[in-house]
Amino acid sequence: MSLIEALKSVTPTKYSTVASLALLVYDHAITFNAEVVNVWNRPGGSFGKILFIWTRYFGLSSLIIEVTISFYGSLSDKVCNGFFWWEAISMTVLNVSVQVILMARVYAVYNNNKRLLCGVAGVCLVTLVVIGVIWALYLPPGRGLPPIAGLTGCYAPTTSPLFGLCFLQSGVTEIVLCSCMLYKAWIIYKYNDSPPLLKLIVQDSILYFASIFAALFTNILVVFIAPRGLVQIALVWEYAVPCAMGSRLLLSMFEQAFRQQTTTDRSRHAPSLLSDIRWQELSASHVEPPSVVEPVGK
Numbered sequence: 001m002s003l004i005e006a007l008k009s010v011t012p013t014k015y016s017t018v019a020s021l022a023l024l025v026y027d028h029a030i031t032f033n034a035e036v037v038n039v040w041n042r043p044g045g046s047f048g049k050i051l052f053i054w055t056r057y058f059g060l061s062s063l064i065i066e067v068t069i070s071f072y073g074s075l076s077d078k079v080c081n082g083f084f085w086w087e088a089i090s091m092t093v094l095n096v097s098v099q100v101i102l103m104a105r106v107y108a109v110y111n112n113n114k115r116l117l118c119g120v121a122g123v124c125l126v127t128l129v130v131i132g133v134i135w136a137l138y139l140p141p142g143r144g145l146p147p148i149a150g151l152t153g154c155y156a157p158t159t160s161p162l163f164g165l166c167f168l169q170s171g172v173t174e175i176v177l178c179s180c181m182l183y184k185a186w187i188i189y190k191y192n193d194s195p196p197l198l199k200l201i202v203q204d205s206i207l208y209f210a211s212i213f214a215a216l217f218t219n220i221l222v223v224f225i226a227p228r229g230l231v232q233i234a235l236v237w238e239y240a241v242p243c244a245m246g247s248r249l250l251l252s253m254f255e256q257a258f259r260q261q262t263t264t265d266r267s268r269h270a271p272s273l274l275s276d277i278r279w280q281e282l283s284a285s286h287v288e289p290p291s292v293v294e295p296v297g298k
Contacts, residue, residue, distance in 0.1 A: 009230050010145065010155055014070045016233045020240040021063040027244040028060065031251060038254040048104075052250040055097045059243025062090050066236055070153040073145075080142030080154035088135045091238050092128070095170060098246035099124055102177045105205055105249070109184050109198055116180070124173045131166050138163040140231060159231045164223035167216050174216070178209040204252055208245045215241045 035056075039049055069075070069083055103124075107117045140156035140163060185202045218234045226233070 009227065009233075010151060010153055013155075013230065013233045013236075014153065017063070017066050017070050017236045020236045021067050024060055024063055024240045024244055027248075028056070031248065034251050034255065038251060038258060042254075042258065048250065048254065051097065051100065052247060052254070055094070055101070055243060055250070056247040058090075058097070059094050059239050059247075062094065063236065063239050063243075066239070073152040075144035075152075075154055077141075077143050080144045082142070083154055084139060084142040084156070085135075087235070088139055091235070092131060092135075094239060095242055096124065096128065098242040099173055099177065101246050101249055102205060102208070105201055105253070106177060106180045109201055110180070120173070120176055120180070123176050127170065127173050131170060134163070134166040138165070156231050159223065161224055163231070164220050167219045167223070171213065171216050174209060174212055178206070178213075181205045181209070200256070201253070204249055208249055211241050211245050 039052060042049070066087070075083075103117060103120055106120060107113065110116050138160045140159045142154045143157050144154060145151035181202055185206060188199055188202060215234070215237050219238065222230060222234045
C-alpha cells in the first residue's frame with residue numbers, strides 16, 4: 001500500500017472511530033440519570049445488573065482503546081496483528097452479551113418457554129463456532145504505519161471477500177431472535193389483548209434489530225465494495241450500536257420491572273426489594289407505568 005493509499009484509508013477510519021465513540025458517550029450521558037435511578041440505587045447484585053454494567057462499559061472501554069490505537073504512532077506489525085485479534089474477540093463477546101439480553105426478552109414474552117430458549121442458544125453457539133473459524137482463516141493481517149506524514153494506527157493491507165462471511169453469520173442469530181419477536185408482534189396485532197408492557201418489550205426489540213441489521217449490512221458492503229484498507233471504517237460501529245441499544249433495552253426493562261414491583265408491593269403494604277428482573281411477571285403484567293427511559297426508537 002502506497003503512502004497516498006494509506007492516507008486515504010486511515011484518515012476516514014479515524015473519523016469513523018471518533019464519531020462512534022462520540023455517539024456512545026452522548027448516549028451514556030443522556031441515559032446516565034436513568035442508570036443511577038434504576039441500577040446503582042437498587043440494592044443487591046443480580047445477573048441483569050451485572051449484564052448491564054458489563055455491556056455498557058465494556059463497549060465504551062473497547063472504543064476508547066480503538067481511538068487510542070488509531071492515534072498512536074510507530075506501532076509494530078506484531079502489535080497491530082494482535083490488536084486485530086483483540087478487536088475480533090472483543091467485538092464478538094460484546095455482540096454475544098447483547099444477544100443474551102435479547103434471549104431473555106424472548107424467554108419472557110413466550111411465557112418462559114425453555115425449549116425455545118435452548119433452541120435459540122444452540123443457534124448462537126453454532127454461530128460462534130463458525131465465526132471463530134472465519135476469523136482464524138480470513139482475519140486480515142495488521143500492519144503498523146510508518147511515522148511519517150502524520151500516519152498513526154494500524155491498517156489492513158489486504159482483505160479477503162470471504163472475511164465478510166463473519167457478518168453474514170453474525171446475522172443468523174439476530175434473524176432467529178428477530179423472527180421470534182416479529183411473530184409475537186403479529187400475535188399482538190391480531191388479537192390486541194396483550195399487556196402494554198409486553199407490547200413495549202416487542203416494540204423495543206424490533207427497533208433494536210433494525211439498528212443491528214443496518215450495522216451488519218454496512219460492514220458487508222464495506223468488505224465487498226469499498227477499497228482495500230477501509231475494512232475498519234464501519235467495523236467500529238459493531239461496538240457502538242450493540243452497546244448503546246443493548247444497554248437501553250435493559251434500562252427500559254429495569255425501569256418497568258421496578259415500577260411494577262413497587263406498585264404490587266404498595267398494594268400489599270410491603271416495601272419493594274426487587275433485585276432482579278422477574279421475567280415471568282413481564283408477560284403477565286397489565287400495568288403501564290410512566291416512562292423515565294424513552295423507547296429505543298425515540
